[in-house]
Amino acid sequence: MIVETSIVDLKNNLKQFKKITLDEMNSVALLKRKDTKFIINISYLPEILEALKNSYKVLEIDGKRIMNYSSLYLDTPDFKFYHDHHNGRINRTKIRQRKYVDSNLTFIEIKKKNGKGETDKFRKQIADFETELSQKSKDFIFKITNNNLDLQPSLWNNFKRITLVNLESKERVTIDLNLSFSIDAKQKVYSKLVVIELKQAKFDRTSEVVKLLKSIQCNPYSISKYCVGATNLYQDLKNNLIKPKLLKINKLSL
Template identity: 30%
Template sequence: MSLGFSLAAGLGLGELRGATLAEVDAAAALQHRVDRKYLVPLDRARRLIACLTDSHHVLDLGGRRTTRYLSTYFDTPELGAWRAHVQRRRRRWKVRTRLYAEDGLCRVEVKTKDGRGATVKHALRVPASQYGELTTRAEQFVDEVLDGAGIPVRAKELSAAAEVRYVRAALADLDHGSRVTLDGTLSCHRDDRTAALDPGHVLIETKGGAQLAPADRRLLGMGARPVSLSKYIVGQSLLTPGLPDNDVRRLARTHFTTEANPAPLHERIPAA
């Protein structure tokens, strides 16, 4: 049984109406948004989906309702992106290449925060063969975005720092332009170490405006509370020796396990 099929079955995604990628993008592209994250047991995530069947569609790609994601994150030698997050600086940033494994699609993505704390994401489509690296064109793109956000970091300073892998289901409220993503089988990789999320939990992200979306209200009603949990920040916090203790690490230790793993940082997963 594939990881994607297992997550889809565990979440009950078959109960939702499907939507094409074009429909989801048209209604809820949300490059400028407020993100809220919740770490919840799988059964609670399934209850949430059951509550959203009347208002949300699930992204359906030719019958496939989950996608495997590989994301390589880039950072400075001093881990400037990691430190900006754990120190809660106003000007936070992330640079990554992301591969949608089954579809063979790859993008360079830069995420920043605006003056109101909202996430702003910029993306550049690149060939799948360029996953895990920053080419000259990608470096120019990264420099333009970071410079525009007032972040004094150049792409030449960055190198691959960690890789995150997971399976994602994406839901969208096509009428109100909000999205919900559910990530399972989440793991973070650095050198020869891996930190993996307890398979009985799912990381849920709501992506919308300043007001709470229906999914947020449902989750709060179930007793879930938003958490500050970046996948990259978790990976570095658990896998890099010598980093100062922080709130992210204390939360992550409750739900993540670490172990030795010889898989290389940029292991390719062929498209299905």
């Protein structure tokens, strides 16, 4: 398969990077941050990694530099979180459970976006995925959101991630590929789409990543993996504002 061949090639690209451990990366945790996303076809990724190899370190865990992630998004029965994002609500929330598969760690994570475009992230470790929330998880969600929310599993998301760290500018870059979304028996896979996310204390256009992506006509692009997956798998959801993004994503994924 083309995707598997590409991942083998990427592993060879990543051998040129110096490594950083999970403990060392904690100094760039950036739980309060500005997130800036970009989308590209996977064919551009080897060129991008080659250009960044001397300025960034790559996260390595147990000898692996391409990690496996699995997420379970939660939403209300009427999809409040999805609609808040779709309708452009400035202050909005997303709640998910995420398993860092290679570390065998699972967290319940709450991301709150404010009117300044900043994202606050709160998380609490749990034993494993909870399709029915434990009382401790419900208490944690209430503490952060101040709401008794009726939550249910709405979307599974699996992907592979490369994490680059620039300690000098306190910046992280996550590169997500081989994205798949599923719920019940429905599934959507984006095998050639890559989502690059720049995480900084505040957006800095002088970042090497921003300049490099601009050189290949790739500019910041607002995208929610959750909304993309939900729109694909729930045909009755309002999606008129997301549909143009899906067209671009589908074109990039060819």
